[in-house]
Amino acid sequence: MHALTARGITKSYGGVTALAGADLTLRPGSVHALLGENGAGKSTLIKVITGAVAPDSGTLRLADTEVAFASTAQAATHGVAVVSQELNLFPDLDVLANLFPMREPIRRGLLDRREMLARAVPVLKQLGLDVDPRARLGSLSLAQRQLVEIAKALVVEPKVLILDEPTSALDTDSSERLLCILRVLRDRQVAVVFVSHILEEVMNLCDEITVLREGRTVLDAQPRSSLDIGDIVHAMLGQDLPTASRGAARRVGPRLELRGVSVPDRLSDVTLTCSGGEIVGLAGLAGSGHTAVLEVVAGLRRPVSGSVELPGGGTPSSFRAAIAAGVALVSGDRRRIGLMLDKPVWENIAQVHPVAMAGGRLLHPGPLRSTATSLAERVGMRPLDVEMRAGLLSGGNQQKVVLAKWLAADPSVLLLDDPTRGVDLGARAEVHALLRAVADAGRVVVLCSTDLDELVAACDRVVVFHKGKVCAELTDFDQHTILRTMNTGSL
Numbered sequence: 001m002h003a004l005t006a007r008g009i010t011k012s013y014g015g016v017t018a019l020a021g022a023d024l025t026l027r028p029g030s031v032h033a034l035l036g037e038n039g040a041g042k043s044t045l046i047k048v049i050t051g052a053v054a055p056d057s058g059t060l061r062l063a064d065t066e067v068a069f070a071s072t073a074q075a076a077t078h079g080v081a082v083v084s085q086e087l088n089l090f091p092d093l094d095v096l097a098n099l100f101p102m103r104e105p106i107r108r109g110l111l112d113r114r115e116m117l118a119r120a121v122p123v124l125k126q127l128g129l130d131v132d133p134r135a136r137l138g139s140l141s142l143a144q145r146q147l148v149e150i151a152k153a154l155v156v157e158p159k160v161l162i163l164d165e166p167t168s169a170l171d172t173d174s175s176e177r178l179l180c181i182l183r184v185l186r187d188r189q190v191a192v193v194f195v196s197h198i199l200e201e202v203m204n205l206c207d208e209i210t211v212l213r214e215g216r217t218v219l220d221a222q223p224r225s226s227l228d229i230g231d232i233v234h235a236m237l238g239q240d241l242p243t244a245s246r247g248a249a250r251r252v253g254p255r256l257e258l259r260g261v262s263v264p265d266r267l268s269d270v271t272l273t274c275s276g277g278e279i280v281g282l283a284g285l286a287g288s289g290h291t292a293v294l295e296v297v298a299g300l301r302r303p304v305s306g307s308v309e310l311p312g313g314g315t316p317s318s319f320r321a322a323i324a325a326g327v328a329l330v331s332g333d334r335r336r337i338g339l340m341l342d343k344p345v346w347e348n349i350a351q352v353h354p355v356a357m358a359g360g361r362l363l364h365p366g367p368l369r370s371t372a373t374s375l376a377e378r379v380g381m382r383p384l385d386v387e388m389r390a391g392l393l394s395g396g397n398q399q400k401v402v403l404a405k406w407l408a409a410d411p412s413v414l415l416l417d418d419p420t421r422g423v424d425l426g427a428r429a430e431v432h433a434l435l436r437a438v439a440d441a442g443r444v445v446v447l448c449s450t451d452l453d454e455l456v457a458a459c460d461r462v463v464v465f466h467k468g469k470v471c472a473e474l475t476d477f478d479q480h481t482i483l484r485t486m487n488t489g490s491l
Ligand SMILES: Nc1ncnc2c1ncn2[C@@H]1O[C@H](COP(=O)(O)OP(=O)(O)OP(=O)(O)O)[C@@H](O)[C@H]1O
Pocket: 013, 016, 017, 018, 036, 037, 038, 039, 040, 041, 042, 043, 044, 045, 085, 382, 383, 392, 393, 394, 395, 396, 397, 422, 424
């Protein structure tokens, strides 16, 4: 018996075809990877299955009975739970209320909350999420909010659990804990669907693989053991992965310098030089100081001692001042500070540009649109339509717009915090090539990434942080060296 099947699902939005006859077959007791490039239709298929979006045509069967859920809440009552890609949480409510979104604890009184707590606490513990269930959701970090979204799906004890890129915001520890939980659920005969752009994770975890390309199923529930990474990439792209070409001429530009920088609870006496022309990776466990360096350089945090000197000479005394001085900060937390979702892509891309222009010259929409189009093309946005509202792009394509927006300012210091979160393999290689081109033009590029593969693939040098201090500078490194140094604080 199948846990759930989707057959011939189609869905269009105006002129955009998101799904063109997609199939998915899920079995109990199996972890199923749903793969495909950015915009292939993965999230849309999940939304159709879980009742968030009505398909144009196609059928769904749950345990061989035809179903059509009117909402994700209704799907959950039938044992189909989803962890969606863009978090669906209420920042002003507490963690507990977010875990039971269909209940109204205030009206139901204390007893209900007690019961909710009794169900929530073991799940939070299992996920290793050490927060007070009464904490306001908005006060949590992105990784913690991601874990709350996962906990919300687990408390319904689903028969079918669908996770849309659940690990893209998590550090290595939390990801591994989640993967363990998924294995346990599989042993309890749950059908698990897992969307990820990290193929290594997929190969370690999943039993079966379905690949979507342009809204169609091109690989249908194939056993993982019959496939290698090359087969999967080929199915995803319809061709093999292009090899990134390294820039030829390389300019050495002015430097970014931190001298003895301290920030309470974040950084202690950090000295660091990044030259224009190199890509410097910053690594560390969560809270070890590497991301605080980005905040200091971007003017979001003021050091209590030490100095920061930007390539142009000044110090970043505020975020605005830093932008005006040529600093750009690309964040993986695109919903929080990255994008205006209800505005067209070109307006998003044009957003920093006027700020970066000294003197405030009047800018006309025409040239802004055409600049936006060429930048969107450079980052490989699909569909290449800058009139589209940013919120309608697929997750990975939204991330490309955030990158394009900051490139528009032609920054002298490009700071990146998990810039390819949710970006597919092909586009990730394109983004890395783009970072190389920015560095080759003599700019300073500083990259924080929870994805160690990304640091190895993109960086010339990796500076490792431990408890707020620089503990090692690696010029010769692989994933294992970085991981060991991050954890032990020494080589
Ligand atoms: N509400 C909408 N209006 C218009 N187009 C949409 C809408 N929702 C999705 N799309 C389009 O449908 C296509 C498929 O998007 P979807 O989000 O399913 O991709 P995905 O495979 O999940 O990609 P990613 O890996 O980037 O998350 C994209 O071209 C997207 O822009």
